[in-house]
Amino acid sequence: MASPSISRIQALTLLTLLLLVGAGGLCCARAAIAASDGKEAADVIVINAKVYTVNAARPWAEAVAIRGERILAAGSQQEVERHRSPQTRVINAQQHLVLPGFTDCHIHFLDGSLSLLQVKLDDAKTIEEIQQRVKTYALEHPDAPWVLGRGWQYTVFGAGGMPNRADLDAIVAERPVYLESFDGHSWWANSKALKLAGITRETPDPAGGKFVRDAATGEPTGAVKEDAADAVMRRAIPRPSREEIRQALLRGMQEANRAGLVRGISPGGVSVQGGDFTALDVYDELRREGKLSVRFYIGSRLEPPEASPAQIDRIEDARRHYHDEWLAAGAAKFFLDGVIESHTAAMLEPYSDDPTQNGKLWWDPDQYKRAVEELDRRGIQIYTHAIGDKAVRLALDAYEEAQGRNHSRDARPRIEHIESISAQDIPRFGRLGVIASFQPLHAYPDDDVTQQWIPHLGPERASRGWAFRSVEKTGGILAFGSDWPIVTLNPWPGVQNALTRQTTEGDPPGGFLPNERISLEDAIKAYTLNAAYAARREKEAGSVESGKLADLIIVNQDLFKIEPTEIGKTEVLLTMVGGKVVYESAEWKSGRTVSEAK
Ligand SMILES: [Zn+2]
Numbered sequence: 033m034a035s036p037s038i039s040r041i042q043a044l045t046l047l048t049l050l051l052l053v054g055a056g057g058l059c060c061a062r063a064a065i066a067a068s069d070g071k072e073a074a075d076v077i078v079i080n081a082k083v084y085t086v087n088a089a090r091p092w093a094e095a096v097a098i099r100g101e102r103i104l105a106a107g108s109q110q111e112v113e114r115h116r117s118p119q120t121r122v123i124n125a126q127q128h129l130v131l132p133g134f135t136d137c138h139i140h141f142l143d144g145s146l147s148l149l150q151v152k153l154d155d156a157k158t159i160e161e162i163q164q165r166v167k168t169y170a171l172e173h174p175d176a177p178w179v180l181g182r183g184w185q186y187t188v189f190g191a192g193g194m195p196n197r198a199d200l201d202a203i204v205a206e207r208p209v210y211l212e213s214f215d216g217h218s219w220w221a222n223s224k225a226l227k228l229a230g231i232t233r234e235t236p237d238p239a240g241g242k243f244v245r246d247a248a249t250g251e252p253t254g255a256v257k258e259d260a261a262d263a264v265m266r267r268a269i270p271r272p273s274r275e276e277i278r279q280a281l282l283r284g285m286q287e288a289n290r291a292g293l294v295r296g297i298s299p300g301g302v303s304v305q306g307g308d309f310t311a312l313d314v315y316d317e318l319r320r321e322g323k324l325s326v327r328f329y330i331g332s333r334l335e336p337p338e339a340s341p342a343q344i345d346r347i348e349d350a351r352r353h354y355h356d357e358w359l360a361a362g363a364a365k366f367f368l369d370g371v372i373e374s375h376t377a378a379m380l381e382p383y384s385d386d387p388t389q390n391g392k393l394w395w396d397p398d399q400y401k402r403a404v405e406e407l408d409r410r411g412i413q414i415y416t417h418a419i420g421d422k423a424v425r426l427a428l429d430a431y432e433e434a435q436g437r438n439h440s441r442d443a444r445p446r447i448e449h450i451e452s453i454s455a456q457d458i459p460r461f462g463r464l465g466v467i468a469s470f471q472p473l474h475a476y477p478d479d480d481v482t483q484q485w486i487p488h489l490g491p492e493r494a495s496r497g498w499a500f501r502s503v504e505k506t507g508g509i510l511a512f513g514s515d516w517p518i519v520t521l522n523p524w525p526g527v528q529n530a531l532t533r534q535t536t537e538g539d540p541p542g543g544f545l546p547n548e549r550i551s552l553e554d555a556i557k558a559y560t561l562n563a564a565y566a567a568r569r570e571k572e573a574g575s576v577e578s579g580k581l582a583d584l585i586i587v588n589q590d591l592f593k594i595e596p597t598e599i600g601k602t603e604v605l606l607t608m609v610g611g612k613v614v615y616e617s618a619e620w621k622s623g624r625t626v627s628e629a630k
Pocket residue numbers: 138140299302515
């Protein structure tokens with residue numbers, strides 16, 4: 033270890049002096065201890081690192097000095113050593129890659145966190161496997177009034193198949209069981225769940241939803257689609273208690289930190305169980321207790337037919353209450369359409385495999401435009417879920433008109449998902465300053481994409497699927513996220529897919545629309561600096577540079593040296609948020625012990 037460049041006595045003398053000055057009311061609240069050359073002493077220095085800073089002026093550094101929650105310096109080992117004092121804690125990165133902490137720009141954090149406490153079905157391959165997991169969970173949670181789970185795949189039931197309550201009744205009959213599909217568009221109820229929700233053969237299908245029925249008897253089969261889910265849930269499932277929400281969020285933040293996430297941007301809730309906006313006071317309670325280890329920016333979903341004054345007031349109220357580095361609110365989210373797989377995304381032309389359908393806009397275009405204009409006028413940031421090319425165009429039109437009317441600057445409106453787009457609309461992202469919020473794992477070219485998504489659109493439109501590179505090339509800002517719990521919150525498979533657009537088996541060769549692949553630098557930027565920009569935080573976060581928040585991660589492999597197909601396996605060794613280490617992997621802990629013993 034290098035000898036400290038300032039003696040203990042000198043440091044104490046200085047400290048005393050500063051305290052005296054402070055007591056006289058002349059000093060700032062945070063007295064600074066000087067290290068060598070009169071440099072401010074660091075609480076922590078990260079040395080022996082390969083830091084990719086995402087700061088264009090100085091992309092690489094060897095070390096980082098941190099004081100309090102901010103970065104003092106990022107530069108050469110020598111520059112950073114000047115901030116070392118005897119009290120400085122040293123983190124030896126052992127030549128590992130250091131990056132700014134990642135932001136997930138589209139995450140339903142409470143929904144995801146609650147799902148961590150439920151039956152996990154993502155990787156279940158057969159009905160028997162699902163039954164086994166539900167049974168085990170029910171036995172292990174005898175007091176849970178409902179057995180809830182999520183993640184089942186349609187392929188489990190064979191081609192075009194849907195689940196049936198009988199398979200659940202066979203294992204849990206006395207308690208209600210209710211399981212959400214991986215994509216959040218279908219549910220699977222047992223008979224008890226249907227009974228508690230009052231669903232019988234006489235129950236009509238609600239607008240926008242469906243209870244699948246037995247062709248012979250007309251009895252509901254237990255498969256529940258789209259908005260019919262609300263009919264079951266609202267009536268019957270008890271809302272999670274405040275304590276359950278707290279526990280879920282704490283668990284969720286651990287998972288997020290483990291994956292390298294330091295910030296989540298939530299477009300609000302997807303579930304009727306609540307969603308992030310309705311849990312803002314719980315987030316705030318955790319913030320006041322110092323228990324947040326992820327920073328949050330939380331939006332509120334607006335419901336058609338119009339943005340009512342009450343809805344807008346709620347958002348403005350939230351913005352007034354929550355606007356610091358840990359918890360911010362005050363964005364509005366619109367849902368303009370559905371998804372391509374079920375022909376519900378709004379398309380300019382009919383679907384290729386079913387010319388009778390072209391999806392439907394969920395908002396009346398004029399009402400939507402009026403709402404956008406009003407929110408924009410009040411400086412509220414706007415997110416719009418738009419998957420079909422017709423919905424994407426409407427969102428761009430609305431943003432453009434609002435800008436023109438309000439002369440608004442720096443409004444940073446976003447469009448979420450953008451799965452298909454008309455060629456003429458691609459350059460509008462750059463021109464209008466609209467943020468393109470993509471979730472790179474949604475472009476993962478599995479059967480869902482190749483067997484459904486592509487045939488539904490036809491080859492011409494499918495050639496502009498998830499057009500990362502085309503939007504970027506024309507000046508659009510990419511902001512990446514996961515859409516957890518729809519897919520994993522782990523960003524590394526997302527980074528990989530932005531570069532390869534291939535399955536882990538390497539299909540299709542060369543990648544799905546290889547021209548839309550982007551560089552590693554740009555993928556990292558979309559999860560860091562661009563993400564900070566999307567949250568209006570780029571002056572405070574998103575890169576490793578002096579003055580910014582000390583949110584960084586150390587990862588186990590050098591992404592710049594390995595094959596892109598290996599990136600998905602990246603593991604985070606250490607996550608730091610605001611200068612505080614919030615996660616260390618077991619591997620890292622054992623390695624560090626070894627190096628300290630030397
Ligand atoms: Zn979403």
